[in-house]
Amino acid sequence: MSEVKPxxxxxxxxxxxxxxxLFNRLTGLRAHVGNYPGVxxxxxxxxxxxxxxxxxxxxxxxxxxxNSYSLDERVARDFIxxxxxxxxxxxxxxxNLERNLYLTLQFLELGLPAIVTLNMMxxxxxxxxxxxxxKLEQGLGVTAVPIVATQGKGVEVLLDRIIEVASEPExxxxxxxxxxxxxxxxxIKQIQSRVESSTLPLDRMPARWLTLKYLESDPAVEKLxxxxxxxxxxxxxxxxxxxxxxxxxxxxxxxxxxxxxRRYGFLSGLNRQAVTRVRRDKREISDAIDxxxxxxxxxxxxxxxxxxxxxxxxxxxxxxxxxxxxxFFEFLGETTENNxxxxxxxxxxxxxLIGGVGGVLGxxxxxxxxxxxxxxxxxxGYMARVAFILDRIFRAFGLHGNSxxxxxxxxxxxxxxxxxxxxxxxxxxxxxxxxxxILVTPFMTCGAKLPVFLMLVAAFFSENQALVMxxxxxxxxxxxxxxxxxLRTFLLPGEPAPxxxxxxxxxxxxxxxxxxxxxxxxxxxIKKAGTIIVAVTIVIWLMMTFPSLPEDxxxxxxxxxxxxxxxxxxxxxxxxxxxALEEExxxxxxxxxxxxxxxxxxxxxxxxxxxxSRLIGFDxxxxxxxxxxxxxxxxxxxxxxxxxxxxxxxxxxxxxxDDSATPAEEEEDEEDAxxxxxxxxxxxxxxxxxxxxxxLMVFVLIYAPCFVTIVxxxxxxxxxWAVFSLLASTVYAYLICLVIFQGGQALGLA
Amino acid sequence: xxxISMRQMAKRQRGVVSRVRGGGELGxxxxxxxxxxxxxxxxxxxAPLKDPVHIKLYDNNLTxxxxxxxxxxxxxxxxxxxxQAEVEAHE
Numbered sequence: 001m002s003e004v005k006p007x008x009x010x011x012x013x014x015x016x017x018x019x020x021x022l023f024n025r026l027t028g029l030r031a032h033v034g035n036y037p038g039v040x041x042x043x044x045x046x047x048x049x050x051x052x053x054x055x056x057x058x059x060x061x062x063x064x065x066x067n068s069y070s071l072d073e074r075v076a077r078d079f080i081x082x083x084x085x086x087x088x089x090x091x092x093x094x095x096n097l098e099r100n101l102y103l104t105l106q107f108l109e110l111g112l113p114a115i116v117t118l119n120m121m122x123x124x125x126x127x128x129x130x131x132x133x134x135k136l137e138q139g140l141g142v143t144a145v146p147i148v149a150t151q152g153k154g155v156e157v158l159l160d161r162i163i164e165v166a167s168e169p170e171x172x173x174x175x176x177x178x179x180x181x182x183x184x185x186x187x188i189k190q191i192q193s194r195v196e197s198s199t200l201p202l203d204r205m206p207a208r209w210l211t212l213k214y215l216e217s218d219p220a221v222e223k224l225x226x227x228x229x230x231x232x233x234x235x236x237x238x239x240x241x242x243x244x245x246x247x248x249x250x251x252x253x254x255x256x257x258x259x260x261x262r263r264y265g266f267l268s269g270l271n272r273q274a275v276t277r278v279r280r281d282k283r284e285i286s287d288a289i290d291x292x293x294x295x296x297x298x299x300x301x302x303x304x305x306x307x308x309x310x311x312x313x314x315x316x317x318x319x320x321x322x323x324x325x326x327x328f329f330e331f332l333g334e335t336t337e338n339n340x341x342x343x344x345x346x347x348x349x350x351x352x353l354i355g356g357v358g359g360v361l362g363x364x365x366x367x368x369x370x371x372x373x374x375x376x377x378x379x380x381g382y383m384a385r386v387a388f389i390l391d392r393i394f395r396a397f398g399l400h401g402n403s404x405x406x407x408x409x410x411x412x413x414x415x416x417x418x419x420x421x422x423x424x425x426x427x428x429x430x431x432x433x434x435x436x437x438i439l440v441t442p443f444m445t446c447g448a449k450l451p452v453f454l455m456l457v458a459a460f461f462s463e464n465q466a467l468v469m470x471x472x473x474x475x476x477x478x479x480x481x482x483x484x485x486x487l488r489t490f491l492l493p494g495e496p497a498p499x500x501x502x503x504x505x506x507x508x509x510x511x512x513x514x515x516x517x518x519x520x521x522x523x524x525x526i527k528k529a530g531t532i533i534v535a536v537t538i539v540i541w542l543m544m545t546f547p548s549l550p551e552d553x554x555x556x557x558x559x560x561x562x563x564x565x566x567x568x569x570x571x572x573x574x575x576x577x578x579x580a581l582e583e584e585x586x587x588x589x590x591x592x593x594x595x596x597x598x599x600x601x602x603x604x605x606x607x608x609x610x611x612x613s614r615l616i617g618f619d620x621x622x623x624x625x626x627x628x629x630x631x632x633x634x635x636x637x638x639x640x641x642x643x644x645x646x647x648x649x650x651x652x653x654x655x656x657x658d659d660s661a662t663p664a665e666e667e668e669d670e671e672d673a674x675x676x677x678x679x680x681x682x683x684x685x686x687x688x689x690x691x692x693x694x695x696l697m698v699f700v701l702i703y704a705p706c707f708v709t710i711v712x713x714x715x716x717x718x719x720x721w722a723v724f725s726l727l728a729s730t731v732y733a734y735l736i737c738l739v740i741f742q743g744g745q746a747l748g749l750a
Numbered sequence: 751x752x753x754i755s756m757r758q759m760a761k762r763q764r765g766v767v768s769r770v771r772g773g774g775e776l777g778x779x780x781x782x783x784x785x786x787x788x789x790x791x792x793x794x795x796x797a798p799l800k801d802p803v804h805i806k807l808y809d810n811n812l813t814x815x816x817x818x819x820x821x822x823x824x825x826x827x828x829x830x831x832x833x834q835a836e837v838e839a840h841e
Contacts, residue, residue, distance in 0.1 A: 064782045069775045096810055099784040127809065217773075254773030260781040261770075291812070296798045388813045392799035395815070401802075498779040498818060499802055503811035628764065 006047065007053035007166040010080060012107065013091030014100050015062035015502040018119040021149035022091055023059050026159075030245045043075070050159040058085065063098070066106040068220035070429045070497075077220075080112060081204050086166040086192045087113040089158070094124035094131060094146070098264070098271045105263055111173030111206050113165050114142045117158055121146040128278040135274040141176060148508070175206045180262045184255075187215065191236045198232040200225065215240060216256040238388060239325030273615075278596050286505040290385075299389045306382070310373045311416070314366060321365035329358035337525065342665075344545070351541050362527070368522040370409060370420045375517035377405075379509035383427070384501060395496055397481040398488025402427045403437040411444030412471070418442040418709045423521060424715055435717055437488045439725055440480040442705035445473050448633035451675065455637060459679030460693040476701055483732070536707045540631045543601040544624070544639070549592075554723050557592040564588060590642075597643050602627050609708065616699065616737040617692030624701070632706050641674050644681055691744040702733035752826040756803070756819035764792040765824035772821055785814055785822060817818070 011026075013019040060079060061072035068074050080088070088107050097118075107114050116136070118124075124131060136145050143161050146524035147154030179185055188211050195207040195214075202210075203639070213221035214236065226233045244255045251258060293302055329341035333354050340346040377383045387401030394403050403425070410421025421441040428434035446451070450618025453472060461468045488494075506597040548554065564585045571578045597603050606623030613623050621643035629636035682688045705713070706725045753768055765788045770780055784807055785791070792806040802815045 066777075067775075067778060069778070096808070098808075099782075099810070102782060102784075216778075253769070253771070254777060255772060256773035257777045260778055261786050264781065264786040287811075290794070290804075294795060294797075294804065297794070299798050388802060388804065389797050391815070392797060394800045403834070496815075498776045499813065499815045500779050500818060501786075501802075501813050502783065502784050503804070505814060506809075540801065 006056045007087075007162060008083070008085040009055060009057045009162060010060050010076075010083075010085040010088045010107055010112075011057050011091065012060045012076060012088050012103065013119075014093065014103060016060070016502065017091045017093040017100060018149045019059070019062055019091045020118065020399065022089075022117065022147070022155075022514070023057065024513075025149055025152050025155055026055075026057055042401035051163060053163055055159070055162060057089075059532055060085075063103065065103060065112070066217075068218055071431060072429060080107070080110060084204070085112070087115060087116055087162065089115050089162065091117050091149070091217070094118040094121050095127050095129060097275060098267050101140070101267050101270070102263065104142075105176070105178070105267065108140060108142065108176040109178075109212060110209050113168075113173070115153075115158070115161055115165060116140065116144045117149075117150050118144060119148045121154075122148050130276045130278055132274045132276070136270070139270040139274060141174075142545050150704075153687065169283065173206060175208050176264065177208065178266045183243060183246060184215070184259065184262070187239050188212065189241050192213070194232055194235055198229040200229050200232065202587075205685065212259070215243070216259055217313075231590075250662075255338060280381055286381075289506050290503070291589075293382075294385060294388070299385075302557070303386060303389055306377070306386075310370070310377070310408075311413055311749045313373050314369045315591060317372075318365040318369040321368075322362065325358070325361055325365065329354055329362075331710040332358075347545065348538065348541065353538065364522060364526055365482070367420050368518050371423075371521045372514055372518040374405065374409065374420070374424060376509050378427075379507065379513055379517070381504045381506045384503050387427075387501060388503065391499060393724050394481075397485045397545060398433070398492075398496070399437055399481075399484050400428055400433045402496065403484075405653075406437050406441050407444060407477075410441040411446040411449075412477065416444060417446050417448075418444065418705055419712050420521075422709060422712050425716070430494075431717075432488070432492040432494045433497055435721060436492055437485045438713055438717055439487060439721070439728075440484045442704055442709050442725070442729065443475045443476055443480040443483065445701065446633065448706065449636075449700055451634060451637045453676040453697055455679050456682075456697055458675060459683040460690040472697060473700065475698070479702060479736075537631050540602070540628060543605075544597060544603075544628060545600055547598055547601070553595065553599075554592075555587065557595070560588050561585065561592075594644070597624060603643075612734075616734065616741045617689070617695045618699075620689060621698060626703065629700065630704055630707060632708070633700065636700060637674065637678070640701065642680050689746065689749075691741060691749045694739040694744070698740060699733045699737045702729060702736060704730045704733075753823045754826060756793075756805075756822040756824050757816045759824060759826075761791045761793050761795055763826070764790065765826045766790050767822060768825040769823040770821055771781065771823065776818060780814070780818060780821060784808070784810070785812070791824065 011019060011023055023044065023046070027048060030619065045057060046059075047054060047056045049055070058079065060076040063070070063076050065079075066073055066077045068077065079085070090104045090107060092104060101116075104114065104116055118131065118133075121131075131146075133144050133146065143165060145154055145158045145161055147158060149155075180188065188208070191214065192207050192211040196202070197211050200210065210221060210225075214225060224265045225236075240255070247255055247258055248255060292298060333350055336346065336350050336354065340349070354399075374383075377386075383405065386404055389401075390404045391401030394401055405427070406421045406422075406425045408416065408423050410416050410418045418441050421444070422438050424440070425434050425437045425499075428437060453469065456464050457468045492557070549557075565579060568578065568581045568585065571581060598607070602624050603620070605627060606620040609623045610620050613619070618626070624643050625636045625639040628639035682693075710722050710726055713725050751768070754765075759765065759786060767785055767787055769787060770785060789807055794804040794806050794811065796803050797813075800816075802813045803819055804811065804813050806812075
């Protein structure tokens with residue numbers, strides 16, 4: 001049996017037709033996500049055996065059509081044309097046959113052998129629809145199989161049919177021919193004969209289909225024809241122009257529009273023959289929910305409540321897992337600390353490797369639960385309603401209703417994360433709107449920026465802390481929306497993508513569906529981010545460690561440390577002077593760390609940038625912290641601490657040790673202590689002012705996204721945009737801070 | 751025949767699509783969703799900022815922006831004079 005090659009099945013269907021349920025049903029959990037050969041966009045595929053044959057199912061994106069307007073549609077179409085699967089299994093929603101069959105018809109016009117799976121037959125019956133399978137099969141010339149994907153009903157029959165259809169001798173592509181009316185049919189005939197005798201490669205695309213797409217002014221086919229067969233282009237153009245002119249005078253309509261209408265006309269006729277409506281149904285429950293949730297007064301408040309609930313759920317649910325991971329990496333750190341000889345290798349493993357992997361995995365529970373929440377919103381049907389409610393506002397800034405979730409998840413309420421935010425833009429079909437959304441999502445107040453803000457706000461604006469934090473979040477929204485408008489005006493200009501959108505009926509999300517969804521995305525994050533981030537964390541660690549201090553300076557520090565050490569050893573246990581000496585020991589160590597940092601590559605970079613950064617109120621110490629913050633924004637605070645020779649132990653050391661504190665609480669204490677001690681230091685430093693603090697907060701808000709985000713952006717929309725985001729955000733942040741700081745100084749605010 | 755554009759239809763008003771103006775991506779997208787001549791539509795409501803519009807097409811809920819609804823001409827035949835008067839007052 002092994003010599004028989006696998007049957008390749010393309011799984012297609014409208015969004016919300018139940019394609020994912022069927023895919024999961026067919027492949028179990030053995031799905032692979034990855035770049036299928038010949039396809040640039042990630043695709044899901046799975047493989048299994050049935051009756052001794054290997055069947056490979058490739059999940060095409062959910063689409064309404066096979067035009068080349070949107071990325072999803074191009075992916076689906078290119079897969080069919082380039083990979084020539086053995087057949088397509090087209091999942092249609094039986095309760096909405098006419099529109100679903102429009103996509104089916106596009107496959108049939110390509111000539112691909114097809115099986116139409118009538119999904120949700122139970123729903124159709126409940127709605128009072130009676131579908132005559134025989135008439136449907138005759139009308140379309142295909143095999144039809146009724147199924148209920150969520151319950152697995154009919155799946156066995158479907159598998160049998162797949163093998164039958166794929167085993168048909170001479171399983172040739174036989175395009176269906178429907179009539180487009182006399183005038184168009186006549187033109188099709190004339191052009192098709194020219195296509196057949198042209199130099200076009202007809203082994204992959206049937207001549208009739210090329211003709212239809214040419215008449216519909218399909219951009220990809222027009223390009224192909226003018227490149228491969230210029231002679232054809234010249235001889236067919238007058239026929240098309242004449243036809244279009246004729247339709248304009250007789251019907252006052254465009255050619256491509258008329259052709260779509262005719263296809264629908266064909267399906268509507270088929271529908272009348274094959275479907276009888278036994279009684280009327282109104283999907284009462286779903287509509288009743290909409291009457292409340294989409295009520296113009298209730299809708300905005302309910303949306304805010306949902307967003308608030310999403311955050312609450314994410315933080316509440318991920319807290320234990322985040323704590324476990326923290327303890328685990330702490331344990332790993334301590335084990336290394338106690339069992340390895342001191343030296344650069346130990347520091348590398350401790351700070352670079354464990355810190356880096358810990359950083360990546362530390363986000364994972366947050367991302368998993370955030371996606372679980374988002375999956376629930378998506379699967380229930382509410383997400384489409386969010387786009388509907390807020391589209392008007394976002395369109396004004398060149399974005400789309402579907403951009404909302406990315407920005408909210410990215411930190412629209414302080415504490416989100418840009419990584420799931422960027423990944424949540426996949427629902428945006430228009431590439432320009434999607435790129436703009438991705439580029440502005442990192443401007444939101446994500447959780448990692450919060451400690452820096454908290455420190456500066458506590459130090460300089462202790463009177464109005466809550467107000468300043470609110471102001472920062474509002475400022476983030478303003479900057480994100482205005483930047484999106486700028487991007488859409490100058491860099492990514494274009495008409496807004498059509499909004500025509502379906503509001504699917506509300507459904508109860510299934511536990512397995514939500515878990516699977518969340519798992520897939522979390523895993524792809526860990527896999528992608530893990531490798532590269534560890535590498536970058538190590539590089540940044542190296543930059544902040546090497547070159548080490550010149551020997552004589554290091555020796556001087558060692559000498560001082562040894563001297564204090566000797567004094568401590570000489571002091572009797574419990575003496576009053578001991579505490580002071582311990583403190584001095586810490587001070588010497590911090591001073592040495594600070595000197596090492598200044599001398600390191602990062603330190604030199606920070607010093608070299610000082611002439612520029614002075615203009616926005618930062619000295620070399622802040623610069624180093626910002627360089628470190630590129631690895632992860634949390635690093636800004638700790639690096640600032642090191643460069644000011646402040647330690648997270650400084651505050652805690654003065655308090656008696658509390659043995660009952662859990663590791664997580666201790667962690668909290670350390671951060672709080674650093675916020676307090678560093679804040680006090682900065683507030684009393686004459687080089688700092690409230691204006692410089694504002695400048696730093698704005699800079700941290702806007703400058704280069706953290707490296708994890710950059711990697712994810714690269715994976716989503718390409719390396720070019722990832723580099724753009726990195727550089728442009730930093731320059732942009734600098735310019736904005738320049739206006740704030742210089743403007744502020746001119747107004748005498750410093 | 752009383753033809754008006756879909757943008758001008760009031761909440762709860764019903765009609766039959768008579769024409770979809772124009773082709774191109776927008777014209778095709780509108781039709782692909784089933785908004786073709788002969789389809790019965792009803793306005794269900796509008797978003798909080800009065801745009802986009804929420805319609806019922808057969809048993810399905812669709813939304814589209816007002817500037818997209820401009821491309822769709824709907825025949826209100828059968829509905830009373832009152833509707834038409836309302837629409838004209840609106841203009």
